[in-house]
Each structure stands twice: as structure tokens, then as C-alpha cells.
Amino acid sequence: MSDKPRIWITRRLSDATLKRARRDYDVVVNEADTPGTADEIVAASHDFDAIVPCHSEHFTAEVVARFGDRLRIVANHSVGVDHCDLAALKARDIAVTNTPDVLSDATAELAMLLMLGAARRAVEGDTLVRTGAWDSWSPAFMVGKQVTGARLGIIGMGRVGRALARKARGFDMEIHYCNRNRLRAEMAEGAIYHDSIESLLEVSEFLSLHCPATPETAGLMNADRFAMMPKGSVMVNSARGALVDEAALLAALESGHVAAAGLDCFVTEPGGNPAFSNRLDIFMLPHIGSATTRTRDAMGFRALDNLDAFFAGRTPKDLL
Incomplete structure (x- = not known):
């Protein structure tokens, strides 16, 4: 069994992001590239140390209330965090980060x-x-x-x-x-x-x-x-x-x-x-503001930078 933190990536991120993530973490990617459901997010909280979601996954108070104890950080692949109930996540001592600047x-x-x-x-x-x-x-x-x-x-x-x-x-x-x-x-x-x-x-x-x-x-x-x-x-x-x-x-x-x-x-x-x-x-246009190769790579790397800092015991740059 790997001693690396176990990460669930909820959507198909850029190839460069996934390559780096697989190098440094025990990664499971949602290859179907469909939005994570409430039940899938809850299940992931029992099985993973971190989740890297997009704005398509909704961390409502009701969902967070069903979480297990394993999940430690939600490293968003987005700037906006309106899909996250920050108060509910904070109450569970779960760190939340985003990816500002790069998009x-x-x-x-x-x-x-x-x-x-x-x-x-x-x-x-x-x-x-x-x-x-x-x-x-x-x-x-x-x-x-x-x-x-x-x-x-x-x-x-x-x-x-x-x-x-x-x-x-x-x-x-x-x-x-x-x-x-x-x-x-x-x-x-x-x-x-x-x-x-x-x-x-x-x-x-x-x-x-x-x-x-x-x-x-x-x-x-x-x-x-x-x-x-x-x-x-x-x-x-x-x-x-x-x-x-x-x-x-x-x-x-x-x-x-x-x-x-x-x-x-x-x-x-x-x-x-x-x-x-x-x-x-x-x-x-179909919500594609950040949809360039350069920006999607930068967003993925920013999310991974936050994970790297967190699991190294440092404060992530984009901690909310």
C-alpha cells in the first residue's frame, strides 16, 4: 500500500496536471469526467485524504454533515468557491483552497x-x-x-x-x-x-x-x-x-x-x-472563461501546489 496521500480528482484535468499528480500522490481520477454526486463526495470523504474538485461538485452543509473523518483538504480547481459551504467545511477542520491569479x-x-x-x-x-x-x-x-x-x-x-x-x-x-x-x-x-x-x-x-x-x-x-x-x-x-x-x-x-x-x-x-x-x-459561450491550455495547466498546478504545502505541514498559499 502506498504511503502517499490518497487524492480523488473529480474531473479530467489537463494531462500535465494529472502526470504531476500521479507522480506525487496516490491518485484516483474520475475518468468518466462527469460531475461528482453528493453520494460520491461523501464516499470520498471516507476513502481519501484530499479531494480536487471543480465548481461542478457541491459541498453543501448537508453533504459535509455526512462526511467521514479521513478527508483533510478540498483543493479546488477553480477561483470561485460558491459551490462550497466554507463554514461547514471549517467546522469539520477541513482545509479549503482555490486557484486565484492564474486564470x-x-x-x-x-x-x-x-x-x-x-x-x-x-x-x-x-x-x-x-x-x-x-x-x-x-x-x-x-x-x-x-x-x-x-x-x-x-x-x-x-x-x-x-x-x-x-x-x-x-x-x-x-x-x-x-x-x-x-x-x-x-x-x-x-x-x-x-x-x-x-x-x-x-x-x-x-x-x-x-x-x-x-x-x-x-x-x-x-x-x-x-x-x-x-x-x-x-x-x-x-x-x-x-x-x-x-x-x-x-x-x-x-x-x-x-x-x-x-x-x-x-x-x-x-x-x-x-x-x-x-x-x-x-x-x-458555454462557461469556458479559463479554457486555454496554458491556464488549465496553471490552475491544476496551483491546486497541486496547495496540496504539496498542506501535506508538507505548511500553510497553502491559497488557503481560504
């Missing part, structure tokens, strides 16, 4: 893609060409909204929000932000601070969401807040689906008050919202 640029790239795709009517244009329906042109054809020089509002100026701001400056955008705390001048890099979401929305020709999903931020963008945005604005969400009241977004699009939306996350995942599927003014 900021990839997610910000995707937010920029969503912004450009929504603004320049990418879904509609792609559909015209792909279906053979493009049979004319005029100066009034497929006119969209210009990103360059526009005002961008960012809700949540953490790592990803700041990475997006840096990229948006390449488009000469005027950056505005709302955050729990005002950033130091060297971090804000000229971005204009708003002490309320309402104040930010009033100036946001483009709006990008980058705050965590919490009970306080659920439905953050609702009917009242969409109405506060300038007519013809564009909203982008590459954070968490729970931040947006999807019925309110549909109503704002149908009225024309919001011109378009770019979405990488949805209230229901996987699957998304079927009501969005026939709308050419919503540019959608």
Missing part, C-alpha cells in the same frame, strides 16, 4: 470577446453567412455598436476585473468601476471609482460583471438596474450566472433598452437558458 487573463480575454461579439452582432452575422442568407449589402447593413472609445463599467475590480480593464485600455475605453473598496491609485490605473452600482450603471455604455456569486449578489442585475443603463448599452457576464435576473435581461433586450448581451455563464449550467437560444442579440 485572470484568460477570463478577461473571453470577456473582451463577449463584448466585441455582442457589440458587433457576431451571432447575427455568422448566421447570415453560415446559412447562405447573405445576399445584399448597404451602408445600413449590420450596423453595430463601437467599442473603441466607449465607457466601460466594471462591477468587481478584482484580478479579472483589473485584467479586463488593462485590455480595454487597448481599445481606448474609459474605465469606470464599482468595488467594495476603492483601489489604490497604482492599481486603479486611472479608472474612475463609483461608490454605488447605481452611479456606475448610469455611465456604462458597456457593463462587465466580475464579482463573486453570494446571497447578496444574487440577481444583482435586475429590471430596475437594467433600466438605469444608457439606452443601447451592452452587458457582459463572464463571472457567475446567478448575478443576472435572466427574465429581466430578456425584457430589457426585447424593449431595446439593452442592445445586446454577451454571456459565458447562466443560472442553469450546463444547458443555459432555452429562452435565449433564438435571440441573435445574445452572444453565448
Whole structure:
């Protein structure tokens, strides 16, 4: 029997991550690459010293209450930890870590893609060409909204929000932000601070969401807040689906008050919202913000770095 810590990896991580994990630990990988169920997570708490989950595995208070005594650490392969009841895990003396920093640029790239795709009517244009329906042109054809020089509002100026701001400056955008705390001048890099979401929305020709999903931020963008945005604005969400009241977004699009939306996350995942599927003014992707080879390797290695520190008796860098 191996004297190495026994690790359950709940999803198929990058090849480089799995190679390193198998070198250093006694590893079991869920080769089926399906979300771990509550019963599987509970069983793993009896059989493994550590679990490396993704946001698809849910460590609710009810699940944690059924845990055995073997599990010592949950080393998340994600930044967001809204799938973990941190208080319940702490009460069982189970360490929890995440993987910040390493996916900021990839997610910000995707937010920029969503912004450009929504603004320049990418879904509609792609559909015209792909279906053979493009049979004319005029100066009034497929006119969209210009990103360059526009005002961008960012809700949540953490790592990803700041990475997006840096990229948006390449488009000469005027950056505005709302955050729990005002950033130091060297971090804000000229971005204009708003002490309320309402104040930010009033100036946001483009709006990008980058705050965590919490009970306080659920439905953050609702009917009242969409109405506060300038007519013809564009909203982008590459954070968490729970931040947006999807019925309110549909109503704002149908009225024309919001011109378009770019979405990488949805209230229901996987699957998304079927009501969005026939709308050419919503540019959608299937929650792939961090899906680059470089970033997935970095996320896996960050999770393993946290495990290495923990089992060596050191405090993991990303201990929550």
C-alpha cells in the first residue's frame, strides 16, 4: 500500500496536471469526467485524504454533515468557491483552497470577446453567412455598436476585473468601476471609482460583471438596474450566472433598452437558458472563461501546489 496521500480528482484535468499528480500522490481520477454526486463526495470523504474538485461538485452543509473523518483538504480547481459551504467545511477542520491569479487573463480575454461579439452582432452575422442568407449589402447593413472609445463599467475590480480593464485600455475605453473598496491609485490605473452600482450603471455604455456569486449578489442585475443603463448599452457576464435576473435581461433586450448581451455563464449550467437560444442579440459561450491550455495547466498546478504545502505541514498559499 502506498504511503502517499490518497487524492480523488473529480474531473479530467489537463494531462500535465494529472502526470504531476500521479507522480506525487496516490491518485484516483474520475475518468468518466462527469460531475461528482453528493453520494460520491461523501464516499470520498471516507476513502481519501484530499479531494480536487471543480465548481461542478457541491459541498453543501448537508453533504459535509455526512462526511467521514479521513478527508483533510478540498483543493479546488477553480477561483470561485460558491459551490462550497466554507463554514461547514471549517467546522469539520477541513482545509479549503482555490486557484486565484492564474486564470485572470484568460477570463478577461473571453470577456473582451463577449463584448466585441455582442457589440458587433457576431451571432447575427455568422448566421447570415453560415446559412447562405447573405445576399445584399448597404451602408445600413449590420450596423453595430463601437467599442473603441466607449465607457466601460466594471462591477468587481478584482484580478479579472483589473485584467479586463488593462485590455480595454487597448481599445481606448474609459474605465469606470464599482468595488467594495476603492483601489489604490497604482492599481486603479486611472479608472474612475463609483461608490454605488447605481452611479456606475448610469455611465456604462458597456457593463462587465466580475464579482463573486453570494446571497447578496444574487440577481444583482435586475429590471430596475437594467433600466438605469444608457439606452443601447451592452452587458457582459463572464463571472457567475446567478448575478443576472435572466427574465429581466430578456425584457430589457426585447424593449431595446439593452442592445445586446454577451454571456459565458447562466443560472442553469450546463444547458443555459432555452429562452435565449433564438435571440441573435445574445452572444453565448458555454462557461469556458479559463479554457486555454496554458491556464488549465496553471490552475491544476496551483491546486497541486496547495496540496504539496498542506501535506508538507505548511500553510497553502491559497488557503481560504
